[in-house]
Amino acid sequence: MNLSKEHITALAAERDLSTSELMSLLQAEGLDSLLFSAADKVRRQIYGDAVYVRGLIEFTNCCKNNCYYCGIRRDNQSATRYRLEQDDILACCAEGYELGFRTFVLQGGEDSYYTDAKICGIVSAIRNRFPDCAITLSIGERPKDSYQAYFDAGANRYLLRHETADPAHYRKLHPEAMSLQNRKECLFHLKEIGYQVGSGFMVGSPYQTLDNLVADLRFLQQLQPDMIGIGPYIPHNETPFSKFERGSLSLTLRLIAVLRLMFPYALIPATTALGTIHPQGRELGLQAGANVVMPNLSPVKVRKLYELYENKICTGEEAAQCRGCLERRVESAGYQIVTSIGNVKKPNS
Numbered sequence: 001m002n003l004s005k006e007h008i009t010a011l012a013a014e015r016d017l018s019t020s021e022l023m024s025l026l027q028a029e030g031l032d033s034l035l036f037s038a039a040d041k042v043r044r045q046i047y048g049d050a051v052y053v054r055g056l057i058e059f060t061n062c063c064k065n066n067c068y069y070c071g072i073r074r075d076n077q078s079a080t081r082y083r084l085e086q087d088d089i090l091a092c093c094a095e096g097y098e099l100g101f102r103t104f105v106l107q108g109g110e111d112s113y114y115t116d117a118k119i120c121g122i123v124s125a126i127r128n129r130f131p132d133c134a135i136t137l138s139i140g141e142r143p144k145d146s147y148q149a150y151f152d153a154g155a156n157r158y159l160l161r162h163e164t165a166d167p168a169h170y171r172k173l174h175p176e177a178m179s180l181q182n183r184k185e186c187l188f189h190l191k192e193i194g195y196q197v198g199s200g201f202m203v204g205s206p207y208q209t210l211d212n213l214v215a216d217l218r219f220l221q222q223l224q225p226d227m228i229g230i231g232p233y234i235p236h237n238e239t240p241f242s243k244f245e246r247g248s249l250s251l252t253l254r255l256i257a258v259l260r261l262m263f264p265y266a267l268i269p270a271t272t273a274l275g276t277i278h279p280q281g282r283e284l285g286l287q288a289g290a291n292v293v294m295p296n297l298s299p300v301k302v303r304k305l306y307e308l309y310e311n312k313i314c315t316g317e318e319a320a321q322c323r324g325c326l327e328r329r330v331e332s333a334g335y336q337i338v339t340s341i342g343n344v345k346k347p348n349s
């Protein structure tokens with residue numbers, strides 16, 4: 001048995017690998033089918049063939065930040081900005097509920113128009129009208145008190161990708177005004193409050209090294225998130241990084257499998273970004289260990305405007321079409337869509 005095969009066996013037995021072992025595994029070409037089948041086995045032991053759906057509502061593309069990689073960054077003057085009001089958001093939830101969704105993900109830029117009072121109002125309105133649903137927020141860095149207020153209003157889950165855990169790499173991707181330390185602190189605050197927490201990172205972002213990716217895995221080991229979202233970096237024309245190459249499909253898939261083995265209980269989405277770089281990207285992501293899909297519930301008229309990266313797929317279909325398309329894709333990959341609330345199955349949770 002060669003070294004990387006041994007590493008797969010060790011990870012599947014929940015043994016930790018050294019940094020150099022992880023790096024050689026991430027580079028091991030020719031072992032993908034072995035790695036993916038080990039990840040699939042672990043996922044089936046815990047989640048069977050279930051794939052959970054989360055209805056994504058992209059409710060604002062306004063953002064005060066200027067991350068160098070992001071298509072809706074503040075300095076992109078060519079972006080047409082929009083905001084959805086509470087009634088629009090509730091209408092998206094109602095449509096999603098009819099389609100069987102029991103998790104709503106409210107995602108947006110860091111937009112101070114949505115004050116704590118506004119967010120709490122939106123969350124409690126969803127909570128009252130759809131008491132059997134999970135409410136996930138993904139609205140960036142906010143003070144701990146604000147996170148607490150949203151939780152008290154009825155939010156249960158929070159997604160905040162750390163994007164890169166390495167301080168030097170973080171600085172290459174973000175302007176001085178932003179802080180990796182603050183981002184990490186936010187994640188620990190969310191955990192302390194009691195949210196189910198999701199984090200994650202881009203694969204193949206500009207200047208990223210394999211060492212950086214291992215640092216991402218190490219940070220996740222420290223955080224022990226319930227959800228881990230990763231996707232390939234995809235450039236956007238109106239950003240300082242427009243000339244960089246996009247992240248690779250094979251490395252993203254390998255990382256999904258490694259994450260499944262390192263975090264057997266994690267909820268891992270097969271992301272839209274994966275589907276954007278390859279026609280079967282999401283199916284391949286599921287077969288590498290992912291177990292969540294996030295169809296878009298945003299009104300079709302604003303879909304194209306939430307353009308974090310270029311050529312994003314699924315911007316023209318109505319929610320029902322999206323749901324049907326994903327159901328067929330999930331089945332073709334060998335899994336079943338489940339419309340339950342889909343909480344994490346961590347031991348003792």
Ligand code: SF4
Pocket residue numbers: 063064065066067070071072073074108109110140
């Ligand atoms: S990545 Fe997030 S925080 Fe950064 S500019 Fe884009 S929406 Fe804003």
